[in-house]
Amino acid sequence: MASENICSACSWSPTRQEDCRYNSHVKIFYGVSNRGVWSLGSNLILKERSIEPPNFESLNIRFLAERTSIPIPKIVEEWQEDNGTYFLLTKRIQGHTLSEIWPTMSGADKERVAKQTAEYVMQLRELHSNRMECLGGRPLYSAFLFPNGYGIGHGPFSSDDELWAEMSLALSNVPEEIRLGLRQRMPSAAPYTFTHSDLTNVNIIVDNGNLVGILDWESSGYFPVWWEFTCAGIGLGQEDKEWKELLRKHLPDHTEARNFWLDFFALRKYPNLDERGLSFLNSCGLSMPNEA
Structure with missing residues (x-):
């Protein structure tokens, strides 16, 4: 057999x-x-x-x-x-993940859960460090903030310049003039704030229309103060995108930082830029080399 x-x-x-x-x-x-x-x-x-x-x-x-x-x-x-x-x-936190029940939730329940989540996240806004790091001086991990390699530790960092030096490793193919233009737009990272960094809908537990749990803290740490708002703009599917758009309405607004990061993330593909990357070049009065 x-x-x-x-x-x-x-x-x-x-x-x-x-x-x-x-x-x-x-x-x-x-x-x-x-x-x-x-x-x-x-x-x-x-x-x-x-x-x-x-x-x-x-x-x-x-x-x-x-x-x-x-x-x-x-x-x-x-x-x-x-x-x-x-x-x-x-x-086990009793309830359902937001991803499971999102299609059946009322607009009022969705709004309530977003507000409750933001209220808890505001408690993190009070937790600061003098360095960007994970607890105990461990390095940070984020494939979105540092897209030059998955599972690689970064830092700790003590200044905007140190942070940018590490982030810009993902832009090694980008001409210096373009990198300098982007660096000038980077908002200050201080105060370095404890951040969940993955408030996706599978990590939010809901019961009877209320938030009852936030999961998956394995990569959390002290990130730039704008990172929670910024990474809450990274939607993993349409429903997660809808959830995060609602959540951001109740978080401290760091739209400027989010736009900076979106341009940074687009430029990492240089010279194979998407519409976002090309738009950034145009806003700087620059063009692709073959278009000069």
């Missing part, structure tokens, strides 16, 4: 599953790269991943639990295996 495919999650073959009446209530519901997330019944969540950074979730959760009233997961246990695998066991 030909060998059967073994499930990578439960290690059982199809035949073994068919021959057993047991129906497990331990389910994997998310997996990407080297990580997975399991529901253990209805009350616990188990995260499994490598020990490679960014892996600061438990550190950040404990930090925020002491300093804010933000509804965050409660840690039950964490441990590391000899093979370099890390586990984090937390209490």
Whole structure:
């Protein structure tokens, strides 16, 4: 008999599953790269991943639990295996992710959740550092702020010039004149403010039309004061875009910084620029070399 495919999650073959009446209530519901997330019944969540950074979730959760009233997961246990695998066991926040229920929510409920989320985020606005860093002097991780490589740590940084020097590594193909024009538009990063940096709709838990939890703090840290508003403009799909447009209405306005970042992110593709990148060149009175 030909060998059967073994499930990578439960290690059982199809035949073994068919021959057993047991129906497990331990389910994997998310997996990407080297990580997975399991529901253990209805009350616990188990995260499994490598020990490679960014892996600061438990550190950040404990930090925020002491300093804010933000509804965050409660840690039950964490441990590391000899093979370099890390586990984090937390209490499950009861409710539904915003991504699950967005199409069925009323406009009033959507507005209420956005306002409640912003009110909690305002507690983060009071948490400052003298450097842009993750807790304990660890580097920052963001593929959107530093798009020159995924999973690479950056910083800490103590000034706008240090931040720009790192960001501009993604613009190595861009002529210096264009880079200088963009640098002049970069708003000051101070005060360096604790930032979630991924308020996507899958990280917002809602119950009965109210916010009850904010998840996924593993990459949070002290970023430029404008970064929460700016990255809340990065929509991952139409519904997430709608959610973040609503959320930004209730956050401190950093539209100037968001426009700066949008131009920066567009220029990283130079010379294969999209409409945004070409528009920036035109606004500076510049043109592509072959158009001069």
